[in-house]
Amino acid sequence: MGKLSGFRVIDLSQFLPGPMLTVMMADQGAEVIKVEPAGGDPAREQAPFDTYDGARHSVWFANLNRGKRSVVLDLKSDDGKAALRDLIAGADVFVEGFRPGVMQRLGFDYAAVKAIRPDIVYCSISAFGQDGALAHHPAHDMAVQALAGFLSVNDGADGTPVVPGAPSADLAAGLTALSAVLMALVGRERSGEGAYIDCAMFDSLLPWCAHTAGSAIAGGESPQSASQRSLGGAALYQIYRTADNAHVALGGRELKFARNLLGALGREDLLPLAEAPAGEQGELIAFLRETFAAKTRAEWEAWFADKDVAFAPVLDFREALDAPHVAERGLIVTGDGGGRHIAPAIRFAGEDWAPGPMPGLGEIDLGETGA
The missing domain is CATH 3.30.1540.10 (formyl-coa transferase, domain 3)
Incomplete structure (x- = not known):
């Protein structure tokens, strides 16, 4: 029994921010139903692959979707819409990661979902939020980092920005959305009311510059890496x-x-x-x-x-994952069915954790969607 056992999450998201949010909930016992199109989440086909539960899965997909169950629904069809409505009726959380306006066109915006489940916690994750001049602008992580100012200080010695090593905007959105969903669930316990969460990657990332972009935040000049204490201007x-x-x-x-x-x-x-x-x-x-x-x-x-x-050798991922610290902390876990997982960063004392099974595409029969 995990901390979130008994909660049902309907997850329409793909790729990284939404699945990151919902896998952290699945790791703590939530029932996460992953709603996929006929072709599945594109992350299913992202190399490299490993063997999990006797089948070949993307390592990316496995680590972001373990412990969930999959149902394939055509949300443009009457049958698909009806099946999703049945799922929503028994849900606590609804997560979607489409561009603003898509869910309204499909008939599953917050108002429509709330009409089915009045106390639903509904979380929309997008690049720039549901309103504003950039709301419909297409963007993945690096474009968000570029527009938020972060890429300008992710630069080499010559001042040229380089591709960042971590998708910080994606990850910030996943963590922010998780925090918001859990806050909303706590609030619901007290008030009986659900909530709508408009989680933008841009908004989620921006607070991460408080310690480096203070001069700009205060209305002054933008920081330059060569003269900023945390970006390359300090010897230590x-x-x-x-x-x-x-x-x-x-x-x-x-x-x-x-x-x-x-x-x-x-x-x-x-x-x-x-x-x-x-x-x-x-x-x-x-x-x-x-x-x-x-x-x-x-x-x-x-x-x-x-x-x-405070010294450290700069390790590559092979060296880092093979380091004694990773083994001592149990940070790489092999599931019963094979395949390696990064253990959840959130683990509770006295509670064992094991990776949940991989969701086979469309494994849930439509007949059980209302269960």
Whole structure:
């Protein structure tokens, strides 16, 4: 029995933000019914693949849809609409990720769904929200990051923005939507009333710049990576190349770390530079670049082992997933039917967790949709 056992979620979303929201609910025991078109969620066909429950599944799809059940419905047909209405009648949460206006055209906007289930918690996830000048603008994660300002500081040494390593707008929306849905369910317990949630990827991502874009938030200039303390302007919050063409990271600007590092390197005279404003630490950055370039990544790992400095080697995913910390924390789990899953970040003390089975496309017979 998970924390969300007894809640039924109807999930019409695909790809990443919506499925991320609903898999976190499924991981905690919610009954999630994934409503798919005849071809299924396109993520089902995204390589690479692995064997889960004796069948070939996309690793992406498996990790975002485990523990759910699938029903195939044609929502443009009378039969499909009737089946979805039956599902809604017994649901607590309704999640959709279409462009604004689509659900109204299909006859399942909030007003229509609320008429079927008055206390429903209805969550719409879109790029820019249900209203405003950008509401109908097509966009996936990187376009949202670009329009929100984040891509401008996701740049290389020459100032050119690069493709981000994480789909932050997608993930921010999934987390924000989960929080909103759970808040609404708590509120419903007290008031008996459901809620409508307009969750935009753009809106969800924007608060993530509070610590880096303070000057712009206050009405001033936009931050520049080379002079911003968390984006490349600080020597102790920086990435350095090693002798074997690998990289290491210093990830803590606190003066105690600078003192420990520079003391061990015999350069306490450079300590005042670590206290200088970001963008004025060039001499210290140059010294550390030259220093780190003199040894291999492995040699630096050994050197830092007994020093209290926020240091880390830059690992690729194979190295990171094979690291002892991942095993010690149980962060990669193999299901009973095979296939590897990233364990949920939300786990409760004293409760065991195992990945739920994969949803076979259309596994729910229409005859049980009202159950």
